[in-house]
Amino acid sequence: MWTRQSRDCFSRWLVTLVGYSVLLAFAIIFVFLVWQVWPLFQPASISAQSAAESSMPYSYQVEAQRRQSGSSGLLWLDNGLDERVQLHADGRFRWYQRLDGDWQLSLQGQLALSSWQAAVLLPGSRTLLVADQEALVHSWFRLHQQLIDRPGIPLHQSEVLALIPLSADTFFSLHPEVLHWHHATTGKRLTELRLSDQPLQQLQLSADRQRMRLDWGAGQSKDYQLHWQHPAVAGGQLWSKVHYEGRREAAYVWQTAAAADDSSPRLSLVPLTSGTLKAAAYAMLFATPLAILAAVFTAFYLPERWRHRARATMEMLESMPTVILGFIAAFLLAPWLEQQLMLFFVLLVLVPAVLLVCSGLWFHWRQRQQKQAEQPGAVLVLSLVAGILTAFMLAPVLEHAWFDGSLLLWLAGQGIDYQQRNALIIGMAMGLAVIPSIFSLTEEVVFQVPASLTQGVLALGASRWQTLSSMVLPVAAPGILAAILLGLGRALGETMILIMATGNTPLLGFDPFEGMRTLTASLALEMPEAAVGSSHFKVLLLAALLLLVLTFLINTLVSLLRLRIRQRYQQL
Amino acid sequence: MNQRIGNMLLAFCLGIMLCCGTFRSLSDDLDRVSPGQLAGNLTSTGSDSLNSLMQAWSLHFMQQHPGLNVQIQASGSATAAVALTESTANLGPMSRPMTQTERQHFERVHGYPPLEIPVALESLAVYVHHSNPLLSIELAELESLFSAEPQCQPGRSIRRWSELGIASPLGPRSISLFGRNSASGTYGFLKQQLLCHGDFKPEVHELPGAAAVIQAVALAENGIGIAGTRHQSAAVKTVPLMQDQQPIALQRTLYIYLNAHPVLGPGPAELAFMQLVLSETGQQLAVRHGFEAMPLDTRADLWQRLTEALHVD
Numbered sequence: 001m002w003t004r005q006s007r008d009c010f011s012r013w014l015v016t017l018v019g020y021s022v023l024l025a026f027a028i029i030f031v032f033l034v035w036q037v038w039p040l041f042q043p044a045s046i047s048a049q050s051a052a053e054s055s056m057p058y059s060y061q062v063e064a065q066r067r068q069s070g071s072s073g074l075l076w077l078d079n080g081l082d083e084r085v086q087l088h089a090d091g092r093f094r095w096y097q098r099l100d101g102d103w104q105l106s107l108q109g110q111l112a113l114s115s116w117q118a119a120v121l122l123p124g125s126r127t128l129l130v131a132d133q134e135a136l137v138h139s140w141f142r143l144h145q146q147l148i149d150r151p152g153i154p155l156h157q158s159e160v161l162a163l164i165p166l167s168a169d170t171f172f173s174l175h176p177e178v179l180h181w182h183h184a185t186t187g188k189r190l191t192e193l194r195l196s197d198q199p200l201q202q203l204q205l206s207a208d209r210q211r212m213r214l215d216w217g218a219g220q221s222k223d224y225q226l227h228w229q230h231p232a233v234a235g236g237q238l239w240s241k242v243h244y245e246g247r248r249e250a251a252y253v254w255q256t257a258a259a260a261d262d263s264s265p266r267l268s269l270v271p272l273t274s275g276t277l278k279a280a281a282y283a284m285l286f287a288t289p290l291a292i293l294a295a296v297f298t299a300f301y302l303p304e305r306w307r308h309r310a311r312a313t314m315e316m317l318e319s320m321p322t323v324i325l326g327f328i329a330a331f332l333l334a335p336w337l338e339q340q341l342m343l344f345f346v347l348l349v350l351v352p353a354v355l356l357v358c359s360g361l362w363f364h365w366r367q368r369q370q371k372q373a374e375q376p377g378a379v380l381v382l383s384l385v386a387g388i389l390t391a392f393m394l395a396p397v398l399e400h401a402w403f404d405g406s407l408l409l410w411l412a413g414q415g416i417d418y419q420q421r422n423a424l425i426i427g428m429a430m431g432l433a434v435i436p437s438i439f440s441l442t443e444e445v446v447f448q449v450p451a452s453l454t455q456g457v458l459a460l461g462a463s464r465w466q467t468l469s470s471m472v473l474p475v476a477a478p479g480i481l482a483a484i485l486l487g488l489g490r491a492l493g494e495t496m497i498l499i500m501a502t503g504n505t506p507l508l509g510f511d512p513f514e515g516m517r518t519l520t521a522s523l524a525l526e527m528p529e530a531a532v533g534s535s536h537f538k539v540l541l542l543a544a545l546l547l548l549v550l551t552f553l554i555n556t557l558v559s560l561l562r563l564r565i566r567q568r569y570q571q572l
Numbered sequence: 573m574n575q576r577i578g579n580m581l582l583a584f585c586l587g588i589m590l591c592c593g594t595f596r597s598l599s600d601d602l603d604r605v606s607p608g609q610l611a612g613n614l615t616s617t618g619s620d621s622l623n624s625l626m627q628a629w630s631l632h633f634m635q636q637h638p639g640l641n642v643q644i645q646a647s648g649s650a651t652a653a654v655a656l657t658e659s660t661a662n663l664g665p666m667s668r669p670m671t672q673t674e675r676q677h678f679e680r681v682h683g684y685p686p687l688e689i690p691v692a693l694e695s696l697a698v699y700v701h702h703s704n705p706l707l708s709i710e711l712a713e714l715e716s717l718f719s720a721e722p723q724c725q726p727g728r729s730i731r732r733w734s735e736l737g738i739a740s741p742l743g744p745r746s747i748s749l750f751g752r753n754s755a756s757g758t759y760g761f762l763k764q765q766l767l768c769h770g771d772f773k774p775e776v777h778e779l780p781g782a783a784a785v786i787q788a789v790a791l792a793e794n795g796i797g798i799a800g801t802r803h804q805s806a807a808v809k810t811v812p813l814m815q816d817q818q819p820i821a822l823q824r825t826l827y828i829y830l831n832a833h834p835v836l837g838p839g840p841a842e843l844a845f846m847q848l849v850l851s852e853t854g855q856q857l858a859v860r861h862g863f864e865a866m867p868l869d870t871r872a873d874l875w876q877r878l879t880e881a882l883h884v885d
Binding site: 143144145244246247248253254255256266271331334335338406408409412413417418419420421499503504505506507514515517525526528529530531532534 | 651653658674741744755769776779795
């Protein structure tokens, strides 16, 4: 009954099933992320709806608005909270602010235009929008006793019947025969609605601004549904500079405000992406030379017994939890480096220099004695110790001589801010986490270069170094590249070290003395706070998708390179 | 003479007894513990600032009700709103009031608003490294330090210690700013009260806990951080906060949110927990953990509201 054949068949099916289900799970994760993120890129839309009975609380008389804003003098604008503006037909204005229950004049003057068609103060904000005669909506906001100019919002039609506020950062512009929907902060047009050529009498909005009713008079009206979950993101906030209210200039800002309702979240992925790349770059800068040199040495120079020990140690290092590295980096390494910055730089320069000089002298001396130059193990260790000791002695002297006793103060004098948690710390801590993965693959690839080749080259009289540099390394190059990419993938996806040691400051640029905030750290820190389904939540999922795609591409490349090197070894 | 003193004493005693009489029913009600047949699990998700106090309350609570098990997760106030909405927690401790958006999310799912109960008060303090000679700091200066663009009062951004009147060697150095991560109530509270809804500087280090802020300031000579007053340590010192030469406090209320049906009220276990929290014992625990107690009449009002919700049916 339970024959060998049926057992084989059953287990084969089981293995296939499990394999496919793992693949399927990955596909499902990918599809889920895409499906969640997709609505971010759908601009707002207006769809017709069957008329609901309920009346709507916000009603705008188009004719009345027109008359008001015409030549007849002045217009009162209100943000529904604590700001009021009195605007004259010639562009003079008086800006009032409510302080402790009283309306106080905070600002008056003349706008930079002589006539205008329509104006509005956005609800709950300090932004004044004024449509001029040339199809442009000017945008100003009050900052203390100053009016800050923001980029204008171009309209598609010069005749404006009314500007109708919808939220703190979106508004309608009503033209004859068409209604446009704009995002005030980014200036993008979200969508449009074609209207009949009959003059519109009234526009009504529901309290939650999800429904709209257009009234042409004589009992002719139509209801619409407004869809706008993510207007800010649709307006292009993610990858471009935005001039937010309250700031003096446009900037890439990542600042999510779960607690403060009134300010819209600032969701620019630019600082986070730059932070991820910065962290990975510094880690690779630290890890790549060390890991590759160590791997080549282990594979090519070390005797078999020692090679195994080195590999085992590296594998143990690889399994070290990164949270420990993060902890050490944040609470031991970072304060130490701040105290001993000079020593760090002196070590960085002096130790390799002393090593090189000592081994050079050693060989020179051996050659003069006409003896064969052996592996100078003891010399290396001795010169390493000598280098470190010299650095310790030299650092205070140099710091005193060159930098008036304190490198930190000298840097501050040069306008360079040294932050305790910075890219150097991350480079070292994350570099340590990345070294094992680069090391293992490089070591494997170099070791697997066919012995027949190396033996042959050595037999032809080449030295070990010549063999290595002119034969082994070129043959193994694709494998080493794969190892570097593997390390890069690891560095891009690393989270814990970054959360603990970077300070999570969303800064732009590659300054080595400043921290960064990465995509992964933001995901881990902010996912629990984000309201499910909000723009913030979806942008975080977008960040996850970006990371997934990036690491997927890198890992695919690694696999392809490994395949290639395997084929190359088989051919040789 | 003696008789007069005796009369006064008598009147005094009578007065005290009268006062006690009026309050007795309320405080008795709050302090009466019914070691009932409560059993099951209570899950709390939310504020990190409230974490130590929640632990203390739950320990005390589990002693009173051995059948009940309280689990506490502390990863930021914003998580409380999400967890209550998704019904993965019974108690939502938060160090700031829920925002309109969070309330709306909750209402859309459950059909009624969450129940907000203020449970303690906390003062925030400004910390610097113990070697820092700074004596006091103005509120406006603090805003200029942390704000990308000061909104409350006009001013320019402060970047170096010399701008706060500190001489060399610290003077020329830049200021390292330490604050909480954006999920925390401290972050939201500071954003509203200190920055007048402005943006934080991107240079502000966002650390995942109040203890981490203190630790970071303790290790950085040029650091300044804001966290609750109860986290004292020898390596840091607090700097008095001033406004127009008058000392002021950044004080905020801490809340516990409940998912309470408007007719049925909160569940019996939640109610028992809130009874402990609002009782004298609970408030003494709060004081012992470095918070400040809520006034008695506020607590009595709250308790009445909580129990009224029960009696409506």
